[in-house]
Amino acid sequence: MEIIITDHVVRIVVVAPQDRVDAFSAGELRERLDQLLAEGTSMLVIDLGNVPFLDSAGLAVLVSALKRARQANGDVKLVWPKEEAARRILRLTRFDRVFSMADTAEAAISSF
Amino acid sequence: MEIIITDHVVRIVVVAPQDRVDAFSAGELRERLDQLLAEGTSMLVIDLGNVPFLDSAGLAVLVSALKRARQANGDVKLVWPKEEAARRILRLTRFDRVFSMADTAEAAISSF
Amino acid sequence: MESDEPMSEEHTIRIDVPASHRYLNVLGGCIAELFSRIDGLHEPQVVSYNVQLAVQEICANIVSHAYQGLAPGRIAVSFTVDQAPRRLVVDVRDTGRSFDIDAVPEPNLEEAQIHGYGLFLVRQLMDEMVYTPQGNNNHWHLVKNL
Amino acid sequence: MESDEPMSEEHTIRIDVPASHRYLNVLGGCIAELFSRIDGLHEPQVVSYNVQLAVQEICANIVSHAYQGLAPGRIAVSFTVDQAPRRLVVDVRDTGRSFDIDAVPEPNLEEAQIHGYGLFLVRQLMDEMVYTPQGNNNHWHLVKNL
Ligand SMILES: Nc1ncnc2c1ncn2[C@@H]1O[C@H](COP(=O)(O)OP(=O)(O)O)[C@@H](O)[C@H]1O
Ligand SMILES: Nc1ncnc2c1ncn2[C@@H]1O[C@H](COP(=O)(O)OP(=O)(O)O)[C@@H](O)[C@H]1O
Numbered sequence A, B: 001m002e003i004i005i006t007d008h009v010v011r012i013v014v015v016a017p018q019d020r021v022d023a024f025s026a027g028e029l030r031e032r033l034d035q036l037l038a039e040g041t042s043m044l045v046i047d048l049g050n051v052p053f054l055d056s057a058g059l060a061v062l063v064s065a066l067k068r069a070r071q072a073n074g075d076v077k078l079v080w081p082k083e084e085a086a087r088r089i090l091r092l093t094r095f096d097r098v099f100s101m102a103d104t105a106e107a108a109i110s111s112f
Numbered sequence C, D: 001m002e003s004d005e006p007m008s009e010e011h012t013i014r015i016d017v018p019a020s021h022r023y024l025n026v027l028g029g030c031i032a033e034l035f036s037r038i039d040g041l042h043e044p045q046v047v048s049y050n051v052q053l054a055v056q057e058i059c060a061n062i063v064s065h066a067y068q069g070l071a072p073g074r075i076a077v078s079f080t081v082d083q084a085p086r087r088l089v090v091d092v093r094d095t096g097r098s099f100d101i102d103a104v105p106e107p108n109l110e111e112a113q114i115h116g117y118g119l120f121l122v123r124q125l126m127d128e129m130v131y132t133p134q135g136n137n138n139h140w141h142l143v144k145n146l
Helices: A026-038 A054-071 A084-092 A107-109 B026-038 B056-071 B085-092 B105-110 C024-034 C044-066 C120-127 D025-036 D043-064 D117-127
Strands: A012-015 A043-047 A073-077 A100-102 B011-017 B044-049 B075-079 B099-101 C012-018 C074-081 C088-095 C128-132 C138-145 D011-017 D074-082 D087-094 D129-131 D138-145
Touching: A012 A026, A012 A107, A026 A043, A043 A054, A043 A107, A043 D129, A054 A073, A054 C044, A073 A107, A084 C044, A084 C120, A100 A107, A100 D011, B011 B026, B026 B044, B026 B056, B044 B056, B044 B105, B056 B075, B056 D043, B056 D074, B075 B105, B085 D043, B085 D117, B099 B105, C012 C024, C024 C044, C024 C074, C024 D025, C044 C074, C044 C088, C044 C120, C044 C138, C120 C128, D025 D043, D025 D074, D043 D074, D043 D087, D043 D117, D043 D138, D117 D129
Parallel strands: A012 A043, A043 A073, A073 A100, B011 B044, B044 B075, B075 B099
Antiparallel strands: C012 C074, C012 D011, C074 C088, C088 C138, C128 C138, D011 D074, D074 D087, D087 D138, D129 D138
16 A cells, blocks of 8 residues: 655744834835745744834734735734733734734744 | 840831932932931932933932931942943942942842 | 914923934834823823824824825924823824825724724724814824823 | 924924923933934944933923023924934023033032032033023034944
């Protein structure tokens, strides 16, 4: 009996901005994500844990990464920011329903 | 043979401001210290560990507490701020030579 | 960019920044420090964040939309801490283009979208938002009850 | 309180605060955020702190000395980020009393004293400090090379 066994390595990339993500800095985050997506990465974790402030330009970057990843049959998962006020904004905009959310990057990785 | 043994308890009070000490807030710190000195406390530790910012009005409060404590045969010892830039200001003004300095409140207490 | 309030107001801070995304964070820094001098707030950190976000959204829109294609302009912001009633009043003025705010649709929260959260957030986070378009002197009046 | 620089300067931030100790921390908040948008500094946290402290000392003196006994006044501060040479320029203006800066003695660092560290700190922490007293419009010009 022939049994074919193949190994698959799925690459999941965690992107963890460490500063404010706003209309000024969001472009840099978008470029990084676009680069990863262009290279074929479609499983992304965006770890917002240490992001102290996130405006709607930051939210826009998250959504556009999600759309591109899903088109490539991948996904973008988010790690909740530690900043409580920022968590509430993700709830207010229902981002916590559109994205799958995790408390840590490890939890996000193992949920793929 | 009569041997007289007496217990002495020396009260050392640690005062640890948790915010910026500046021309606005220094008055509050001064009042607290004055109150302690008026009550007879003359061994004071001012723990600057968590003070993020200290201006010359803050420095003035430290010096006036030192003068009053020494008049009462006591002393004021300082705990270094964690903020490196604030530590440098204490060196620049030679406060680290005028006051005895410690790395922690415990160390300051046991040096009395 | 003259303001309505007299210059002597003791609880008013005025700040005037270039209409550039780079320096809008400075407004957030002001607001954070202002809040640190207001005692007895419930959840001060959250309230401060929400005001910072609202002001950021208004100003980022001014940079991206009101001044779009125009020569470099300025944004003039004033913050007033009122005691009775207890509130923070924020006035934002620009000399860019005005627009019809009533024509802007609400975002559809059922699906994530790339644009359209800015004004929604301001309305949700502040207690009052009044936009007065006026050719060369547009005015946003925001109030947060404390 | 007019400023010398044209209103269009793209790297200039103007802030105007009541001459009250309560709100001077707002200037520190501005400076901290400004520095977070300047890349490639050596020890950015220390440099930012030092500029914050210098500005705090100048403004606290204005509140305590220049406006002492006068009706509530204002302090107008501008920050300009220059690229060539790389530096931060701070201009502070008040409409209070002027004084003779040359008559102020240096602090004696051999013994701790209660007063007299303010101007000493500004001189130590900044690369330039020029005071131009002028009746009703005093001007402090501070420069920090970056
Ligand atoms: N200050 C402004 N000047 C001109 N147009 C504006 C301004 N603010 C908002 N708008 C218009 O309202 C729309 C919705 O704004 P907003 O809710 O912030 O979402 P977004 O900016 O992401 O599109 C903008 O796309 C723009 O057309
Ligand atoms: N803006 C000012 N207006 C008037 N007098 C001032 C001003 N700044 C400083 N001075 C004078 O210079 C002196 C020294 O100032 P400073 O070095 O800051 O120490 P301090 O304020 O602790 O006395 C002050 O006591 C005051 O007499």
